[in-house]
Amino acid sequence: MWEEKTMAVTKSVFGKSPEGREIFLYTLSNSKGMQAKVTDLGANLVGILVPDAQGVTADVTLGFDSVNRYYKNYSFFGAVIGPCANRTAGAAYTLDGVDYRMDQNDGPNNLHTHIELGFHKRIWDAVPEDNSVTFSLEDEDGYLGFPGHKKVSVTYSLDEENALRLHYHASSDKRTIFNLTNHSYFNLDGQGTGRIEDHELWLGASHFTPVVPGSIPTGEICAVAGTPMDFTQPKKIGRDIEADFEQLKLTGGYDHNFCIEHWDGSLREAAEVYEPQSGRVMRVTTDLPGVQLYTGNFLAGHPGKGGKPVLQFYAGNFIAPEEGKAGAVYDNRTGFALETQYYPDTIHHENFPSYIFGGENGDYDSVTVYKFE
Numbered sequence: 001m002w003e004e005k006t007m008a009v010t011k012s013v014f015g016k017s018p019e020g021r022e023i024f025l026y027t028l029s030n031s032k033g034m035q036a037k038v039t040d041l042g043a044n045l046v047g048i049l050v051p052d053a054q055g056v057t058a059d060v061t062l063g064f065d066s067v068n069r070y071y072k073n074y075s076f077f078g079a080v081i082g083p084c085a086n087r088t089a090g091a092a093y094t095l096d097g098v099d100y101r102m103d104q105n106d107g108p109n110n111l112h113t114h115i116e117l118g119f120h121k122r123i124w125d126a127v128p129e130d131n132s133v134t135f136s137l138e139d140e141d142g143y144l145g146f147p148g149h150k151k152v153s154v155t156y157s158l159d160e161e162n163a164l165r166l167h168y169h170a171s172s173d174k175r176t177i178f179n180l181t182n183h184s185y186f187n188l189d190g191q192g193t194g195r196i197e198d199h200e201l202w203l204g205a206s207h208f209t210p211v212v213p214g215s216i217p218t219g220e221i222c223a224v225a226g227t228p229m230d231f232t233q234p235k236k237i238g239r240d241i242e243a244d245f246e247q248l249k250l251t252g253g254y255d256h257n258f259c260i261e262h263w264d265g266s267l268r269e270a271a272e273v274y275e276p277q278s279g280r281v282m283r284v285t286t287d288l289p290g291v292q293l294y295t296g297n298f299l300a301g302h303p304g305k306g307g308k309p310v311l312q313f314y315a316g317n318f319i320a321p322e323e324g325k326a327g328a329v330y331d332n333r334t335g336f337a338l339e340t341q342y343y344p345d346t347i348h349h350e351n352f353p354s355y356i357f358g359g360e361n362g363d364y365d366s367v368t369v370y371k372f373e
Contacts, residue, residue: 079120204268305328
């Protein structure tokens with residue numbers, strides 16, 4: 001094991017790929033005691049270490065200690081998803097008169113592009129700077145069912161205000177789909193410490209996109225008022241999660257896209273989460289129109305960081321237990337995700353904000369910030 005210091009960024013060997021290529025871990029640090037750990041395997045966010053109200057530091061993201069586990073990672077812990085996050089009905093679409101087929105990996109549908117070949121399993125080029133790391137890759141025309149020669153980058157940067165900024169940029173010589181997100185699971189009391197139902201959540205969203213079985217949007221944009229989907233006033237995640245409400249029954253808890261209020265492409269606060277035991281607060285701002293709230297409804301028994309077991313859930317199927325961070329056992333609802341995004345299955349719904357970029361539509365460019373207090 002060796003380390004190389006690049007100002008506020010430390011580079012170390014994380015492990016090797018199955019082909020023997022070295023995989024690196026980059027640690028971004030500030031003077032407040034916060035660290036963010038990212039790797040060139042998938043541009044995955046491996047950990048966020050942040051002090052609580054008493055100054056005690058904990059890792060607040062679920063995941064793995066071993067690079068080998070990130071080559072499995074069927075629950076997408078910390079993953080950069082692309083080219084297309086979330087679900088696409090029928091794993092097929094038509095763009096500019098051409099029919100495209102995607103991988104059918106979620107029943108008849110597509111989820112998160114590809115389990116084994118998506119961005120989260122690729123080795124990205126990495127360029128560290130003073131307080132940031134930029135990861136980049138290229139995709140050939142037609143790869144995985146997406147037109148255009150594509151160039152994609154993700155920059156992680158950390159500032160002195162405990163804000164971790166993710167800047168996504170993508171270009172294509174043809175019109176194509178770009179819907180990138182980060183799929184980190186958070187537990188603000190510290191990963192492996194227990195369930196997240198007592199976290200208090202506010203969402204800047206008065207509407208959501210309901211789904212049919214299989215979690216494909218109906219195309220409707222429905223008001224949250226008077227339903228368990230209403231987080232416009234802060235409430236515990238677990239308060240209504242078992243309510244007798246069709247949308248929650250379909251997905252086993254929250255796994256829905258919420259429509260960010262007054263979206264106009266500028267940075268807006270999408271979510272705020274407070275954890276009462278630690279006193280930690282996380283604020284999420286983004287320039288994207290939606291955020292997927294997923295409450296880790298099927299994570300039972302799966303070993304997480306440090307060797308604690310986790311049972312992963314992917315596309316409705318339970319995956320065998322794996323080792324994870326620091327001996328943690330990730331049970332159901334021991335982490336939640338807030339995935340900033342364009343709405344799921346937008347290609348089939350003209351009333352949703354478009355995620356077609358490239359060619360004459362110009363580049364995809366987006367920022368999401370996770371700020372901790």
